[in-house]
Amino acid sequence: MLTCGIVGLPQSGKTTLFTLLTNYTPPEGKPSAIAMANVPDSRVDRLSAMYQPRKTVYGQIQVTDLAGLSEGTGKSAAFLDSIRPAQALIHVIRAFEGDYPHPLGSIDPIRDFNIVNHELLLADMALVETRLDRIKSSSKTKGPGKEQLPVLEKCMEHLLDEKPMSLLPLTEEEQQQLQGLIFFTDKPQLLVVNLDEADLGTTPQWLDKLMAISQEKGWRLLTLSAQIEKEISQLSTEEQKVFLEELNILEPGTALVAREAYTLLGLIAFFTVGSDEVRAWALKQGGTAVDAAGTIHSDLARGFIRADVLSYEDLIQLGSEAAVKEKGLAQLVGKDYIVQDGDIVHIRFNV
Template identity: 40%
Template structure:
């Protein structure tokens, strides 16, 4: 299961958001820096209305959604790359996740202290991004020293050294690795370094209840920063999400409607994180269950089968496949077959988003 790390300055709403994400998680949320020391981990279901539609068609007894793991990481402060606060621990925790959800405070509240004394999303984002850049730069510089010695007699080391020097130049300018124009081959060479600023990022603009529907000037500042990185911004209210999980399911829609929104930002954040990680969904559906399976974009049919069980990949024969829309429009699998919409796909088939699949394999 792929992991997304929730990061941000202290007191921006990370743990409150995490609690809402995992609903029954018990991450401590309190009004002092470094409230979260050890990272909290929770598994979150990915909202997908297609599951219930397929379950109705197959009269399934249960529905099993796709899942993403979220990690609530300790708040970072200026100087973290030099070990300030919980810097070293914070950075090592980020290194272990696949993507970053950067929570940015976009609300005023005199009762909740800000480590810098005022709310300024652009400054706060720069603080964290700079620490991540400095951490990466330190790592690259150490690698350059080791590689330079090897490069005297090794062509592979020479190639790596050229890439490392390219990284160092950009990082010294304050750029993140994801902003550097690297070829796939170049990225593969430095992939083992686990660069922090190479990880894909979503900015979660945390607003007050009153600004959830419309946003505010702080949110626009976040969007301005994100646009330079081609990053996505999701407007959320950790306060609203915390209130929602305390309400009965039947009352949640009315509460959101009273705020002028159809759904909280939480579902959008989960979906956006799932997409950011380069994930795709295919389905299996029958009387026993309808289940969403998570794969990486570009996976072949045997690889997708292997997500269910390694035996499925080893003994793969073919995949009986129908697109989600084709199945729903047909009303049943039998009808889809009559219309010639169910295909027999072999080992070279690349699974598409929303495919409904039945695998044939040798044991």
């Protein structure tokens, strides 16, 4: 399952976004909250309309909302631990004036971006420091942990240089020694720039700069107005359409968030279809038919024989599985077949 943690300064719109994504409003005053979000996908909607299944299941991501980080939280904040297992961070950056003042008194997205990343760096430093202290204070000169010392010191030096763990080259052996340590600065980030409604569609200078940073790191960036999307989400479906058109928004940013998170982590979607269930599944890009089988159930991977594969495009264009087969466009593939985004997969197996 894909897991994401939301980070950002206080009052940047994190919880507003979290609620939009998950339909869940966390109780106030809690340092973190967790809920599932559907990954909206118009292909699932079309397949569902075609098969009229009893159940339609979208891709899902698990999202954790966090209290705001401010300068000085990184080293001490235990609540950061709740997003330590997350595969990716959704980093919300405030660019709206709003009714409540920015905690630092002014709107400065680049400054805020740097503060949050610095806090994450400090949290990583604290992690390494704790581990180093524990090993060093252990009375035995040899024993479990001692072999970790050189690599931990290497990490510390790197972090003290203000560099993220993602940029530290490590040998396989060193990586092994670090197992069990999860670093925030090793996680990819989806930057969500929370704009004023009036600024939607504009590209201020700082945004260019943020985009460049994000590109260089291989991250993703998108802009939206959480406030406006919250208001839109409370309208009827028809009214929503009109509104989005008026604002020149092709698709709600919240739909993009979930999809961009997929892209950030190199995931594609494949589908299973039938009268019982139409369902989207996530798979690492480059994953094989047997990986896809294993995503559905370990039994399917174990007893994998072959898979029937057709593409979503062909199915929609030709209107039925039978028509796709008739045209010779359905494939019967072996376990090494590389699954493509949008493949409709039926696993033949025997256990």
